[in-house]
Amino acid sequence: MDKAGAFPLPSQIGDVPGAENWRSMYPYFTRFQPEDDQRFWFYNSMHFPEPISAFDAITAEVPYTAIGANTARVFAFPTTLGIEHRIVNGRVYITANPVLDPDEIARRNEVFTERAGYYYANWDRLFGEWKDRITDLIEQIESIEVPTLPEFDDAEVVTRARGIAQNHYVRENYHRCIDLFSKMWHHHTEFLMLGYGAYVVFFEFCKQAFPEIPDQTVARMVAGIDVVMYRPDDELKRLAALAVEAGVDDLFVEGCDPAKVLDALGNRGEGGTRWLAALEEAKRPWFNVSTGDGFYHHHRSWNDDLTVPFAALPRYVELARKGELRSRPTEQLKRERERIAAEYRGLLASDEEKAAFDQMLGLCRVVFPYVEDHKFYCEHWFTTQFFDRIRDFGKLLCDQGVLDTAEDIFQLHHSEIDSALADVMLAWSSGGRPLGGDHFKPIVAQRKKMLEALRDWSPPPALGPVPEALNDPAVKMLWGITSETIEAWARADDDDAVSGYAAAPGVVEGVARVLMSVNDIGQVREGEILVCPVTAPSWGPVFGKIAAAVSDIGGTMSHAAIVAREYGMPAVVGTGNATKKIRTGQRVRVDGDRGVVTVLEDGAA
Amino acid sequence: MTGGTDHARYVAEFMRLGKGDVNRAGGKGAALGELTRAGAKVPPGCVVTTAAFDLAVDGSVRDQARRLASGDVDDTTALADAAARLRRRVESTPLPPPVREAILRHYRELDAGPVAVRSSATAEDGADASFAGLQDTYLWVRGEDAVCTAVRRCWASLYSAESLTYRGRRGLPEDGLSMAVVVQRMVEPKAAGVMFTRSPLTGDRSVIAVEGSWGLGSALVSGDVTPDSFVVNKVTGEVLNRSVPAKLRLHRMDPSGSGVLADDVPSELREVPCLSDDEIGELVRLGRAIERHFGCPQDIEWAITEAGEVFLLQSRPETVWAAREQPPVAVPKARAFDHVLDLLGGGA
Numbered sequence: 046m047d048k049a050g051a052f053p054l055p056s057q058i059g060d061v062p063g064a065e066n067w068r069s070m071y072p073y074f075t076r077f078q079p080e081d082d083q084r085f086w087f088y089n090s091m092h093f094p095e096p097i098s099a100f101d102a103i104t105a106e107v108p109y110t111a112i113g114a115n116t117a118r119v120f121a122f123p124t125t126l127g128i129e130h131r132i133v134n135g136r137v138y139i140t141a142n143p144v145l146d147p148d149e150i151a152r153r154n155e156v157f158t159e160r161a162g163y164y165y166a167n168w169d170r171l172f173g174e175w176k177d178r179i180t181d182l183i184e185q186i187e188s189i190e191v192p193t194l195p196e197f198d199d200a201e202v203v204t205r206a207r208g209i210a211q212n213h214y215v216r217e218n219y220h221r222c223i224d225l226f227s228k229m230w231h232h233h234t235e236f237l238m239l240g241y242g243a244y245v246v247f248f249e250f251c252k253q254a255f256p257e258i259p260d261q262t263v264a265r266m267v268a269g270i271d272v273v274m275y276r277p278d279d280e281l282k283r284l285a286a287l288a289v290e291a292g293v294d295d296l297f298v299e300g301c302d303p304a305k306v307l308d309a310l311g312n313r314g315e316g317g318t319r320w321l322a323a324l325e326e327a328k329r330p331w332f333n334v335s336t337g338d339g340f341y342h343h344h345r346s347w348n349d350d351l352t353v354p355f356a357a358l359p360r361y362v363e364l365a366r367k368g369e370l371r372s373r374p375t376e377q378l379k380r381e382r383e384r385i386a387a388e389y390r391g392l393l394a395s396d397e398e399k400a401a402f403d404q405m406l407g408l409c410r411v412v413f414p415y416v417e418d419h420k421f422y423c424e425h426w427f428t429t430q431f432f433d434r435i436r437d438f439g440k441l442l443c444d445q446g447v448l449d450t451a452e453d454i455f456q457l458h459h460s461e462i463d464s465a466l467a468d469v470m471l472a473w474s475s476g477g478r479p480l481g482g483d484h485f486k487p488i489v490a491q492r493k494k495m496l497e498a499l500r501d502w503s504p505p506p507a508l509g510p511v512p513e514a515l516n517d518p519a520v521k522m523l524w525g526i527t528s529e530t531i532e533a534w535a536r537a538d539d540d541d542a543v544s545g546y547a548a549a550p551g552v553v554e555g556v557a558r559v560l561m562s563v564n565d566i567g568q569v570r571e572g573e574i575l576v577c578p579v580t581a582p583s584w585g586p587v588f589g590k591i592a593a594a595v596s597d598i599g600g601t602m603s604h605a606a607i608v609a610r611e612y613g614m615p616a617v618v619g620t621g622n623a624t625k626k627i628r629t630g631q632r633v634r635v636d637g638d639r640g641v642v643t644v645l646e647d648g649a650a
Numbered sequence: 651m652t653g654g655t656d657h658a659r660y661v662a663e664f665m666r667l668g669k670g671d672v673n674r675a676g677g678k679g680a681a682l683g684e685l686t687r688a689g690a691k692v693p694p695g696c697v698v699t700t701a702a703f704d705l706a707v708d709g710s711v712r713d714q715a716r717r718l719a720s721g722d723v724d725d726t727t728a729l730a731d732a733a734a735r736l737r738r739r740v741e742s743t744p745l746p747p748p749v750r751e752a753i754l755r756h757y758r759e760l761d762a763g764p765v766a767v768r769s770s771a772t773a774e775d776g777a778d779a780s781f782a783g784l785q786d787t788y789l790w791v792r793g794e795d796a797v798c799t800a801v802r803r804c805w806a807s808l809y810s811a812e813s814l815t816y817r818g819r820r821g822l823p824e825d826g827l828s829m830a831v832v833v834q835r836m837v838e839p840k841a842a843g844v845m846f847t848r849s850p851l852t853g854d855r856s857v858i859a860v861e862g863s864w865g866l867g868s869a870l871v872s873g874d875v876t877p878d879s880f881v882v883n884k885v886t887g888e889v890l891n892r893s894v895p896a897k898l899r900l901h902r903m904d905p906s907g908s909g910v911l912a913d914d915v916p917s918e919l920r921e922v923p924c925l926s927d928d929e930i931g932e933l934v935r936l937g938r939a940i941e942r943h944f945g946c947p948q949d950i951e952w953a954i955t956e957a958g959e960v961f962l963l964q965s966r967p968e969t970v971w972a973a974r975e976q977p978p979v980a981v982p983k984a985r986a987f988d989h990v991l992d993l994l995g996g997g998a
Contacts, residue, residue, distance in 0.1 A: 063906070392884070398978045403982075639891075
């Protein structure tokens with residue numbers, strides 16, 4: 046491979062026709078600079094598989110603010126600073142800033158040892174306190190109200206001598222949303238690198254002691270069983286079983302409309318009432334599961350849009366009728382996990398190695414509840430509530446004539462929303478008219494068109510010169526990206542087959558179904574092969590239907606790999622470009638033993 | 651001495667032998683005994699002990715062998731002629747009656763069916779492996795006289811020019827040299843091969859590498875065929891790697907009823923794996939049990955019948971990786987998290 050010429054330089058990326066003005070959507074500090082051509086960037090398709098709207102740029106800005114602060118400034122990781130990001134044609138590219146000077150590394154290491162050591166030594170207590178802090182943040186974001194701006198302010202402003210009118214709270218409450226989002230992300234990344242660090246140590250030990258151990262087998266020894274991310278799917282199974290028991294199962298059929306089903310349940314007497322009560326109970330918090338990873342406003346939660354859970358229910362109901370609906374066999378999984386760990390331990394050559402194995406695995410199991418559970422609290426529960434609050438502000442702007450629909454607020458950058466709200470606050474106080482409608486409506490319309498145009502752009506997996514060695518721990522831990530991955534991306538471009546990590550064993554042939562978003566999982570037919578950018582827990586129900594899974598991004602820790610293993614189906618992850626090279630309808634072979642997906646024949650166009 | 655004691659002295663059933671019986675049963679015989687005792691399914695058989703050899707091969711044969719081995723082993727023509735004469739002499743000397751009686755009694759217990767007659771040398775310290783190619787094995791031997799002849803031929807192979815040269819060059823003493831012979835019921839395998847209970851490529855102890863091809867294992871051992879190969883995770887049972895090349899040749903029993911024949915693999919079987927996943931699973935289970943019994947990674951020969959019955963034909967300790975001293979991958983540290991601090995510390 047010609048390393049220097051493998052990927053285009055940032056400056057060589059041209060504008061997409063119809064989206065020439067894309068730069069207006071994002072802040073100046075997200076633009077590629079001329080000197081950025083000297084550095085290696087990779088497309089963060091794991092978190093940003095689609096072009097991002099102006100508001101959603103916050104889901105790059107804030108997380109990188111937080112993770113960089115935690116690695117570079119709080120824990121002082123010795124060899125890595127933070128992650129820089131740039132946006133081009135709506136896609137987020139990132140690079141990590143390494144520390145290379147040995148003296149500097151040693152200096153940082155002193156700080157790091159003390160601080161990281163404190164967290165590891167007190168992990169359980171700190172994680173317990175973390176849960177309190179994060180649920181407190183969730184309560185705060187849920188309770189934020191958007192002022193209604195009536196003709197006359199509430200009497201209490203006078204009777205309690207509050208002295209502050211409603212319009213003040215427009216911006217204060219909006220700022221609180223943004224500030225809470227920032228705080229949430231700081232907590233999100235508080236334990237993250239330390240957690241993954243413990244895993245990487247154990248992983249590398251296993252790979253050295255057992256050179257042929259599959260990645261997913263290492264993960265199986267570590268993975269928790271009582272992971273909250275499995276709860277939403279478990280709740281659906283419970284509801285399916287209840288539907289059969291309460292005699293309302295006939296209402297759940299393929300393609301059913303949630304609103305109509307709910308209506309019908311209301312008229313089905315005691316059984317229907319019981320089911321509806323159980324649904325309400327399951328919804329908080331378990332339906333606060335995003336249909337994505339919390340990085341796009343349009344990834345609604347199950348609570349916002351019952352389509353996704355209701356698409357899964359007919360199948361579960363059918364299984365429940367046949368008595369074949371099983372919840373995760375947690376006891377069996379636990380025994381199996383212990384058996385695997387004990388057997389590998391037994392295969393180690395010396396007592397010293399066994400003792401080191403015990404230490405590393407033990408530490409992993411201490412840190413893993415955080416690694417697994419934080420996603421539900423942060424990316425799902427908090428984030429879906431956050432987007433809903435912003436949507437409420439969208440409704441206010443819509444009521445004030447600044448926007449056409451509440452949803453349009455996501456076409457504005459968070460700093461532009463600040464302006465729009467100032468406009469509204471002023472207009473209400475002066476009795477004038479907000480001027481934002483004239484200003485923002487054409488901008489919103491143009492941006493929507495640009496996002497459509499950008500959707501068809503195929504972003505290269507990486508930009509710039511490939512460095513001699515790519516061993517940044519952050520990049521490796523969070524994205525599974527190493528020099529080998531990058532070479533595989535470069536290779537994959539010359540070849541008909543798509544290659545990636547062999548994530549779950551087995552070989553299966555079938556018809557591909559390429560889905561860019563979990564919102565489309567209703568299209569998946571029984572026995573198809575799912576090809577997607579990345580999967581998240583909300584994709585869970587689809588695994589009951591498909592024969593194999595293929596993703597653009599993902600490694601050892603990826604959701605698709607773990608779930609595919611549990612379902613016993615082949616999976617190839619981290620392909621870099623499967624969604625680009627494979628089209629729905631094509632017949633493909635997924636070789637989960639070797640990590641290769643081959644297109645066998647084109648399906649009917 | 652009673653006849654019964656004589657029998658036990660000259661011929662021992664596998665079940666009565668173990669790994670401590672190398673002097674009496676040779677390396678192969680002792681291993682088959684140990685395997686049988688470990689509960690593995692081994693085709694039934696017995697070992698004609700070194701006591702039988704010692705009784706049958708008289709002192710003058712040994713004297714002559716000693717002279718040949720200590721003489722000029724580089725004079726190949728002269729040595730070959732002398733060795734051939736010595737061999738013929740051992741081959742043509744009738745078995746002492748108690749030995750013949752003991753062998754035939756056990757042969758009849760094997761239903762007098764076709765047997766494999768294999769040399770089982772007593773030499774230790776790895777020389778066994780080097781000897782392996784030098785000493786005879788006879789497959790599909792049928793009939794009482796044929797069995798007795800095969801036993802004598804095995805003994806005689808100790809005096810082949812190659813064996814004599816080998817010992818002469820290495821200064822291995824002729825005194826106390828002896829040979830046992832394994833007489834074992836033949837199984838007609840659908841497929842056969844070997845398995846290593848650690849990776850031959852990386853030494854990884856968590857995998858078992860299985861290689862196999864259609865028919866007798868000799869096709870694979872002789873390099874006549876590129877075998878199917880499967881790498882299986884010992885712990886989870888997953889097949890991690892699978893290679894099924896076209897298998898063109900196979901070894902099988904000669905239709906005449908004795909000896910081995912090389913043949914083409916029927917075209918419809920060439921690219922079909924010679925083992926089903928269930929059969930691979932059964933092999934792995936057996937491999938693990940044997941490894942556990944012996945306490946170290948093993949190099950195992952196996953055969954599987956049309957009916958899916960798996961037999962183990964041989965097991966010996968794996969030597970290549972065992973010989974490489976590996977430093978421990980990691981040693982425990984004061985605190986568990988010190989492992990992480992060291993890794994992320996950039997080697998500081």
